[in-house]
Amino acid sequence: MSFSYDSIFSWPLARPADADSRVASPLEIEVVELFEELRSRLLRYLLVLGLSVHDGEEIVQESFLLLFLHLQSGKSRQNLRGWVFRVARNLALKQRAANQLQMRRTVDFDETLPEQHADRNPNPEEQLRSRQRQSRLLAVVRALPEQDQSCLSMRAEGLRYREIAQALGISLGSVAASLARSLEKLGRADGG
Amino acid sequence: MAKENLHVTDEELLLYADGEMRPSSSGLIRAHLECCSPCRARSAELESTLAEVGAAHRTAWDAELPAAAGPRALLKMRLAELAAKDARNGRSRYAWAFLQEHGQAVALAGIALAACLLVAIRLHGPAERSQSLSASLGHWEEPDLRLTPGATVPVTSREVCGTTAAKAVPVVPVSMRRKVFEEYGVTPAQPDAYEVDYLITPELGGATDIRNLWPEPYQDTVWNAHVKDQLEDRLHRMVCRGDVDLATAQRDIATDWIAAYRKYFHADRPVVDDSSLDFSSLGRSLPRT
Numbered sequence: 001m002s003f004s005y006d007s008i009f010s011w012p013l014a015r016p017a018d019a020d021s022r023v024a025s026p027l028e029i030e031v032v033e034l035f036e037e038l039r040s041r042l043l044r045y046l047l048v049l050g051l052s053v054h055d056g057e058e059i060v061q062e063s064f065l066l067l068f069l070h071l072q073s074g075k076s077r078q079n080l081r082g083w084v085f086r087v088a089r090n091l092a093l094k095q096r097a098a099n100q101l102q103m104r105r106t107v108d109f110d111e112t113l114p115e116q117h118a119d120r121n122p123n124p125e126e127q128l129r130s131r132q133r134q135s136r137l138l139a140v141v142r143a144l145p146e147q148d149q150s151c152l153s154m155r156a157e158g159l160r161y162r163e164i165a166q167a168l169g170i171s172l173g174s175v176a177a178s179l180a181r182s183l184e185k186l187g188r189a190d191g192g
Numbered sequence: 193m194a195k196e197n198l199h200v201t202d203e204e205l206l207l208y209a210d211g212e213m214r215p216s217s218s219g220l221i222r223a224h225l226e227c228c229s230p231c232r233a234r235s236a237e238l239e240s241t242l243a244e245v246g247a248a249h250r251t252a253w254d255a256e257l258p259a260a261a262g263p264r265a266l267l268k269m270r271l272a273e274l275a276a277k278d279a280r281n282g283r284s285r286y287a288w289a290f291l292q293e294h295g296q297a298v299a300l301a302g303i304a305l306a307a308c309l310l311v312a313i314r315l316h317g318p319a320e321r322s323q324s325l326s327a328s329l330g331h332w333e334e335p336d337l338r339l340t341p342g343a344t345v346p347v348t349s350r351e352v353c354g355t356t357a358a359k360a361v362p363v364v365p366v367s368m369r370r371k372v373f374e375e376y377g378v379t380p381a382q383p384d385a386y387e388v389d390y391l392i393t394p395e396l397g398g399a400t401d402i403r404n405l406w407p408e409p410y411q412d413t414v415w416n417a418h419v420k421d422q423l424e425d426r427l428h429r430m431v432c433r434g435d436v437d438l439a440t441a442q443r444d445i446a447t448d449w450i451a452a453y454r455k456y457f458h459a460d461r462p463v464v465d466d467s468s469l470d471f472s473s474l475g476r477s478l479p480r481t
Contacts (some may be wrong), residue, residue, distance in 0.1 A: 028271045035267055039260055044253040053256055054346070057263055061270065068271055072278070134248035141245060156246035161210045172212055173203070180202035183238055186245065 031068045035060075038081065041157035042088050048153045049092045049146075059095060063088040081159060082166030089150070089167060133190075140189045144182055151178040200224055205235045261338035262403030269371040269402055333415040334450060335406035339375050340391050342446030343404040347397040353432035361394050364405060372405045385409060387417050391449070392442050393424040396431065415450050419462040423453045430456070 024032070039060055046056035066087050071077065141152055147168060154164045161175045168175070200208070200221055207213050208221045225232050364372075369388045378386060386407035392398030408417050427441045444452040457463055 024272065025275055028275060031271060032264065032268055035264060039263065040257055043257055044250065047253050047256060053258065061267055064267055065270055065274060068274060137245055137248050138252060152245055153249060155242055156249040161212055176203040176206045179206055183202065183241055186241055
């Protein structure tokens with residue numbers, strides 16, 4: 001006989017009937033692939049909204065489980081990235097409201113930024129200037145109204161404007177207007 | 193600004209750059225940009241500021257992001273559970289209808305299949321098994337940090353030390369055990385050789401989470417589960433005495449528990465004269481020197 005012990009045990013019928021040891025379905029694989037594409041982007045956005053990494057990770061998980069159910073029930077496949085951001089955002093806002101007191105993080109960019117930049121740029125003066133500029137830009141971003149911050153962060157995460165519109169439940173025109181407003185403030189801060 | 197009447201607005205420039213203008217307007221803007229250098233410059237400025245903000249945003253947050261492999265494994269497990277629950281609901285209906293029609297045939301086929309399997313396992317089981325085990329054992333004296341980066345629950349050192357119940361380590365659910373094995377590629381024939389162990393023990397605030405679990409070989413390695421227990425006990429005592437803070441203990445044990453052992457025991461190999469060691473349970477797992 002030619003089959004080995006291992007191959008017997010990977011034979012579907014010899015395995016426990018319980019579904020844990022079965023092969024993942026195409027839909028599960030698709031969701032995991034989308035997770036791989038979006039997880040860091042989503043998580044960074046949730047951090048911008050003021051969540052802790054721990055809560056952020058949980059919300060990312062929940063969002064993709066909801067995506068699985070959404071797709072499983074045959075609902076629209078249009079603009080899935082916008083859909084995921086929207087769901088995550090709604091969960092995040094709910095979570096934030098639930099523990100508003102602990103959640104409101106004041107992130108000390110000014111402390112974390114210098115270290116991260118230290119090894120990237122060999123020229124110290126150049127380094128200092130770009131670091132200061134980044135801190136200044138982020139300070140302006142942090143002072144923006146929440147929706148404007150969201151637009152900018154999602155744009156920073158590579159979302160298209162129609163995806164941002166879907167995520168925030170606003171029109172394309174509103175996304176463009178929000179970004180134009182923010183960019184003007186950023187430009188002003190830069191000049192002054 | 194004279195620009196507002198004669199030129200393209202920032203909103204339009206942004207939408208145009210993102211390909212969201214209607215073809216007719218898009219053509220007009222393209223034509224305007226071709227002959228208007230201030231608008232070209234403005235468009236470039238907007239996009240470059242956006243790019244800069246993007247870079248600053250990512251740099252600022254990237255340091256906080258944990259590795260993706262653990263969360264991915266967790267998601268896979270949860271998806272499988274979700275799909276299984278769904279399949280059970282659907283499948284049981286089909287299975288029942290099928291059995292009502294073909295009950296007898298199914299029973300006979302099942303018996304025949306079971307007999308075949310028994311014979312096959314008898315003939316080919318033990319030799320193959322010991323081979324594959326010895327080939328793979330010992331690979332995970334330490335966990336794969338991509339799969340098992342460690343995960344904690346938010347507790348203080350006082351909570352960790354305060355309760356006597358802290359000793360009671362929660363049992364890892366079967367479905368989670370199975371998923372851990374799957375992530376590490378342990379075949380269904382092998383699980384007996386492994387303990388699904390906590391990387392950060394619950395006594396130090398470790399979470400029952402797939403990101404904090406890995407298949408640790410029971411025996412036959414120098415750095416086995418019993419040795420890790422020694423380290424956990426020592427770290428727990430040190431945390432409670434205030435010799436080391438909880439976060440440091442968690443980080444050290446999660447990053448490289450063997451290095452942590454060497455550090456806290458000041459020894460290159462597992463020591464055997466620790467008071468907390470239970471000699472009766474050690475058996476063959478003592479290091480062979």
